[in-house]
Amino acid sequence: xxxxxxxxxxxKYEIVEHEAVYTAEEAQKIKKxxxxxxxxxxxxKGNNNKYYLYILDDNKKGNLKELEIFLDIKKLHFxxxxxxxxxxxxxxxxxxxxxxxxxxxxxxxxxxxxxxxNKVLLMHPEVNTKTLSISxxxxxxYIKYLNHDYIIFG
Numbered sequence: 001x002x003x004x005x006x007x008x009x010x011x012k013y014e015i016v017e018h019e020a021v022y023t024a025e026e027a028q029k030i031k032k033x034x035x036x037x038x039x040x041x042x043x044x045k046g047n048n049n050k051y052y053l054y055i056l057d058d059n060k061k062g063n064l065k066e067l068e069i070f071l072d073i074k075k076l077h078f079x080x081x082x083x084x085x086x087x088x089x090x091x092x093x094x095x096x097x098x099x100x101x102x103x104x105x106x107x108x109x110x111x112x113x114x115x116x117x118n119k120v121l122l123m124h125p126e127v128n129t130k131t132l133s134i135s136x137x138x139x140x141x142y143i144k145y146l147n148h149d150y151i152i153f154g
Contacts, residue, residue: 002098002125006134009145015125015132022093022128024058036120036133041095043088043108045079046071051087053097054153055121056113067111070153093128097139100148110143112136114154 006013016034021027024040031038038058044067045051052071056062064076081092088095089102097110118136125132134142143150 002101003132005101006138006142009141011134011138011142013132013134013138015130017130020093020128027058027122027131030122030131034122034131034133036122037116038122039116041097041123043079043084043090043095044076045083046073047075048073051079051083051108052076052111053088053095053100053108054111054113055097055116055123057115060113060115067153071111071151090126091128094124094126096124096126097143098123098125100143100146103146103148106148108148110148110150111153112139112150114152117152 014034018030018033024038027038039055040058042054042062044054054062068076084090087103087107088099090099100108116136120133120135121139122131122133124130
């Protein structure tokens with residue numbers, strides 16, 4: 001469904017199939033198959049009951065304390081797997097900002113690390129047995145088209 005939607009928006013991408021990967025560490029080998037910056041995607045929930053999908057370079061450690069200060073939230077934590085499934089239609093290991101296509105109630109705000117600006121990004125298209133590359137600008141186009149909020153952090 002995501003690939004057809006990207007085609008509809010005239011968003012260019014490359015895609016490769018591979019063994020299932022569940023962590024950023026496991027995904028390192030995919031960088032030999034396709035060009036781009038690997039992305040780590042953290043599905044978070046704040047004590048304000050809002051959801052956030054934090055995208056950062058897979059070589060960078062996410063600093064949730066800094067993010068809490070930036071968002072003016074007392075506590076951020078990883079959302080439950082059931083919430084990931086019900087809101088974004090995704091399973092653990094397949095978290096992707098492209099999953100907002102399933103977020104019909106616009107519950108998720110995308111947070112993009114500023115280090116990703118103007119780069120080619122690698123992410124899963126809903127399943128962790130495929131990786132696609134998409135430009136930063138095209139990701140923003142996708143997010144905007146789906147009427148989701150995004151924040152640049154860092």
